[in-house]
Every structure is written in C-alpha cells, then in structure tokens.
Amino acid sequence: MEKESIRFEEAMLKLEEIVQKLETGDVPLEDAISLYKKGMELSAFCHGKLQDAEKQLISIIDEEGNKTPFDPTKGVDSNA
Incomplete structure (x- = not known):
C-alpha cells in the first residue's frame, strides 16, 4: 500500500x-x-x-531549535 505517498484526507476518503x-x-x-x-x-x-500532528501541536520549537511543551497560559499577547 502506498500509505506514505497519500495524504491524510485521501486516506480518510478511501476508508469511508x-x-x-x-x-x-x-x-x-x-x-x-x-x-x-x-x-x-x-x-x-x-x-x-x-x-x-498532536505531538507537533503540543510542542513549540524555540529559536534555538529546542522543543518545549506548549503552555497556553504563557506567551499570550493580550494586545492581539
């Protein structure tokens, strides 16, 4: 199966x-x-x-390339 060459959405459609x-x-x-x-x-x-995708979303890569856990309470710009 060409799993690696298909996109998530295509795989979901085929599954459906x-x-x-x-x-x-x-x-x-x-x-x-x-x-x-x-x-x-x-x-x-x-x-x-x-x-x-979940792993990527719960981590943020800082300027030095280090992954840090995502904390929604930190770094929120209240002026945005």
Missing part, C-alpha cells in the same frame, strides 16, 4: 468508501476480507498521522 461498501453487505466474502484489511491499514495510517 470501504466502510460504505462493507455496510451494504453486497460484497463477496473474499472481497470483504480484502476491503477490511485495507480499511485496517488505512485506519492505522490515519491514527499515526493524527498522533504525529
């Missing part, structure tokens, strides 16, 4: 398509198993992307 196909119940068993496997791969890929 798979879920819709499986929900119809009109898919032969062999195809359903294959779709289920692909869906699980896409789900794991999306979950990983969301975890990566």
Whole structure:
C-alpha cells in the first residue's frame, strides 16, 4: 500500500468508501476480507498521522531549535 505517498484526507476518503461498501453487505466474502484489511491499514495510517500532528501541536520549537511543551497560559499577547 502506498500509505506514505497519500495524504491524510485521501486516506480518510478511501476508508469511508470501504466502510460504505462493507455496510451494504453486497460484497463477496473474499472481497470483504480484502476491503477490511485495507480499511485496517488505512485506519492505522490515519491514527499515526493524527498522533504525529498532536505531538507537533503540543510542542513549540524555540529559536534555538529546542522543543518545549506548549503552555497556553504563557506567551499570550493580550494586545492581539
């Protein structure tokens, strides 16, 4: 699977398509198993992307390149 070359949004759309196909119940068993496997791969890929995004959002890189935990109470410009 070309997981690394697709975007999160594309993976979510493919996952939604798979879920819709499986929900119809009109898919032969062999195809359903294959779709289920692909869906699980896409789900794991999306979950990983969301975890990566979360890690980036909870850290801020300062001028020296050091990551520091994000604290919304510090550094807020009240004039903004």
